[in-house]
Amino acid sequence: MDSNLPGSNPPDSQPAVRAEALVDLAALRGNLDALRARTGSAAVMSVVKADAYGHGLVPCALAALDAGVTWLGTATPEEALALRAAGITADRARVLCWLWTPSGPWEQAVTAEIDISVSGEWALREVLAAVRATGRPARIHLKADTGLGRNGAQPHDWPALVAAARAAEAEGLLTVAGVWSHFACADEPGHPANEAQLAAFREALAVAEAAGLRPEVRHLANSPATLLMPEAHFDLVRAGLAQYGLSPVPELGGPADFGLRPVMTLQARLAQVKSVPAGHGVSYGHTYTTAGRTTLALVPVGYADGIPRHASSTGPVWLGGKWRTVAGRVAMDQFVLDLGGDQAEVGDLAVLFGPGDRGEPTAEDWARACGTISYEIVTRIGVRVPRRYVGALGGALGGTPVERLEGGGG
Ligand SMILES: *Cc1c(COP(=O)(O)O)cnc(C)c1O
Numbered sequence: 001m002d003s004n005l006p007g008s009n010p011p012d013s014q015p016a017v018r019a020e021a022l023v024d025l026a027a028l029r030g031n032l033d034a035l036r037a038r039t040g041s042a043a044v045m046s047v048v049k050a051d052a053y054g055h056g057l058v059p060c061a062l063a064a065l066d067a068g069v070t071w072l073g074t075a076t077p078e079e080a081l082a083l084r085a086a087g088i089t090a091d092r093a094r095v096l097c098w099l100w101t102p103s104g105p106w107e108q109a110v111t112a113e114i115d116i117s118v119s120g121e122w123a124l125r126e127v128l129a130a131v132r133a134t135g136r137p138a139r140i141h142l143k144a145d146t147g148l149g150r151n152g153a154q155p156h157d158w159p160a161l162v163a164a165a166r167a168a169e170a171e172g173l174l175t176v177a178g179v180w181s182h183f184a185c186a187d188e189p190g191h192p193a194n195e196a197q198l199a200a201f202r203e204a205l206a207v208a209e210a211a212g213l214r215p216e217v218r219h220l221a222n223s224p225a226t227l228l229m230p231e232a233h234f235d236l237v238r239a240g241l242a243q244y245g246l247s248p249v250p251e252l253g254g255p256a257d258f259g260l261r262p263v264m265t266l267q268a269r270l271a272q273v274k275s276v277p278a279g280h281g282v283s284y285g286h287t288y289t290t291a292g293r294t295t296l297a298l299v300p301v302g303y304a305d306g307i308p309r310h311a312s313s314t315g316p317v318w319l320g321g322k323w324r325t326v327a328g329r330v331a332m333d334q335f336v337l338d339l340g341g342d343q344a345e346v347g348d349l350a351v352l353f354g355p356g357d358r359g360e361p362t363a364e365d366w367a368r369a370c371g372t373i374s375y376e377i378v379t380r381i382g383v384r385v386p387r388r389y390v391g392a393l394g395g396a397l398g399g400t401p402v403e404r405l406e407g408g409g410g
Pocket residue numbers: 047049098182221222223224238239240241242248
């Protein structure tokens with residue numbers, strides 16, 4: 001195989017650049033297979049909002065299609081339209097988009113055959129205006145607020161919304177393709193909100209049925225509910241974090257316990273290595289001072305690249321086969337490691353996080369070090385960090401992996 005093809009690079013190969021996020025698309029496909037093995041007849045939606053949680057929207061969506069997925073989910077309409085612009089046509093994948101405002105691209109979405117979430121009558125009016133303007137019927141998913149308190153119609157507004165949507169459907173203006181909702185506490189099994197939300201969702205479905213709606217898909221489950229609540233799978237589950245190989249319930253199990261493998265490895269090359277005397281201050285504010293003569297290594301990524309400033313003096317980094325800890329403050333573009341008695345060379349590879357099988361930290365380790373969740377660690381990796389894709393199949397749109405990378409990007 002040509003060694004220039006992305007799929008042929010081993011995941012631990014050296015980056016040719018300052019820093020990179022290596023994205024293992026074979027792992028992503030494997031994770032989707034593992035999720036589908038749990039969901040039986042329920043389909044899996046690949047949630048690719050927020051640049052696929054920082055992994056790259058189009059390459060990840062194409063990998064999901066390669067894995068046999070036929071549903072993609074985004075928050076913003078711009079993300080959904082970007083999938084269509086990348087050539088993912090409606091016969092390849094339904095795309096559901098759920099975070100709308102009155103100023104949104106409603107007409108473009110109807111034209112692009114994007115499924116539109118509707119949480120209130122204002123949104124239904126926007127959809128119907130777009131249907132009249134484009135002369136094309138829309139597909140909508142009615143969203144019920146079953147307890148999260150975010151988007152979705154409250155129970156007292158639900159019957160009127162359902163009736164208005166059913167009337168528009170009867171006129172041929174739209175299809176109610178889905179009825180759906182979202183959990184608040186699915187990562188806490190046994191939390192009373194879970195049973196309450198399931199019951200409220202069943203009630204919302206009953207109201208919709210009684211009004212004559214026959215949605216193709218009823219969906220409620222996110223990653224934690226996909227892993228822990230089979231009774232919440234209905235016709236479709238919406239998997240975000242789990243498809244990227246991270247555990248949504250780290251207290252209950254790591255990725256491997258659920259058959260998942262982390263997709264992203266974040267690594268950088270050392271930009272400076274030098275010996276300094278005892279008592280030398282390190283980075284802004286001198287919050288860290290060397291205990292004795294030691295070697296400092298400069299890692300050229302900082303909070304502009306998405307490394308949390310909260311990782312100052314706590315973030316773990318794997319260098320030379322050992323865990324190190326960030327010494328002093330994370331700056332905008334760089335931070336420092338104190339290697340103690342160990343040596344390193346400028347250009348050596350520092351791995352911030354990865355799957356963990358070589359001993360390197362994971363995104364979950366960074367989340368714990370920074371007091372956050374792994375969702376935030378991967379999603380916040382910035383645009384200045386190039387994504388490098390390995391393990392692409394090249395099947396989804398019939399192109400070669402190289403062509404697909406040029407069309408994708410992070
Ligand atoms: C982000 C999101 C998901 C995916 O959540 P995960 O916990 O990452 O699986 C599903 N549904 C909605 C509405 C979301 O906003």
